[in-house]
Amino acid sequence: MADDILLELRQVNKVYGQLVKYQALFDITMKVPRGQFLALIGPSGSGKSTLLNIVGALDRPTSGEVFIQGVNLASLDDDELARFRNQFLGFIFQFHYLLPEFNALENVLIPSWIATRRKPGKEIIERAYFLLKRVGLEKEVYKKISLLSGGQQQRVAIARALLNSPTLILADEPTGALDTKTGDQVLELLAEIRKESGTTMIMVTHNRDVALRADRIIELIDGQLCKEVYPQRIGKEEAEKILEDHACNIENVNTL
Numbered sequence: 001m002a003d004d005i006l007l008e009l010r011q012v013n014k015v016y017g018q019l020v021k022y023q024a025l026f027d028i029t030m031k032v033p034r035g036q037f038l039a040l041i042g043p044s045g046s047g048k049s050t051l052l053n054i055v056g057a058l059d060r061p062t063s064g065e066v067f068i069q070g071v072n073l074a075s076l077d078d079d080e081l082a083r084f085r086n087q088f089l090g091f092i093f094q095f096h097y098l099l100p101e102f103n104a105l106e107n108v109l110i111p112s113w114i115a116t117r118r119k120p121g122k123e124i125i126e127r128a129y130f131l132l133k134r135v136g137l138e139k140e141v142y143k144k145i146s147l148l149s150g151g152q153q154q155r156v157a158i159a160r161a162l163l164n165s166p167t168l169i170l171a172d173e174p175t176g177a178l179d180t181k182t183g184d185q186v187l188e189l190l191a192e193i194r195k196e197s198g199t200t201m202i203m204v205t206h207n208r209d210v211a212l213r214a215d216r217i218i219e220l221i222d223g224q225l226c227k228e229v230y231p232q233r234i235g236k237e238e239a240e241k242i243l244e245d246h247a248c249n250i251e252n253v254n255t256l
């Protein structure tokens, strides 16, 4: 049987602006199988965040289609999209957008509370505790966010993203605002949790070492898919060679 495809993009284009137009993505066509850890790399301005936002239904493409679990996102209205996001997706951003006046537990619970317009029940509160414990914040559960360190805050954001057991985790430079050591710890944790649950993850990263830990690396250049590498299949060294090469290696995007 063919791989179970979780996400599919078909000729996705994104043009920003009304008067002055800027095309950030060109004909992006790709499939992501369930369970894959995909690292998205590329220079600043190459369209990584734009792509992630479209996959995460935070933004709509100008043309083309996005399917998640066979659902065409274009067929959903804004309310349905919000529900879809809450049910299937977990977001982790560079800046975690936590609420500084609330404690860690509240920060894990509030987004889902808002999205579902329902007060969290016992089960979901227990899951929030479990996740905070899992990310090593057992003692910080009731601490205000503003009193936590950067790495601790990012771990709260990870727990928040995992609350609804997302099918797809989308992470946009989740350690970009952390020092190397703390960043590595956070990534290690994320990789472990992902393995435990078999969750599909797409992570934008500038960090070559992080990308090399992924199942698959895709490089964007000027809004187009340029390279595709499977580091676990071909080995780190070979993967690095391809990444350092200037030529793109994607010839037929339709097979991606």
Ligand SMILES: Nc1ncnc2c1ncn2[C@@H]1O[C@H](COP(=O)(O)OP(=O)(O)OP(=O)(O)O)[C@@H](O)[C@H]1O
Binding pocket: 016, 017, 022, 023, 024, 042, 043, 044, 045, 046, 047, 048, 049, 050, 051
């Ligand atoms: N809202 C917007 N309006 C106009 N242009 C935009 C908008 N958002 C992004 N762009 C442009 O689209 C291009 C792609 O931006 P994007 O944020 O996706 O890049 P990126 O690869 O994530 O870069 P970085 O690594 O710096 O985060 C850039 O040239 C950017 O200036």
Ligand SMILES: [Mg+2]
Binding pocket: 048, 049, 050, 172
């Ligand atoms: Mg970006």
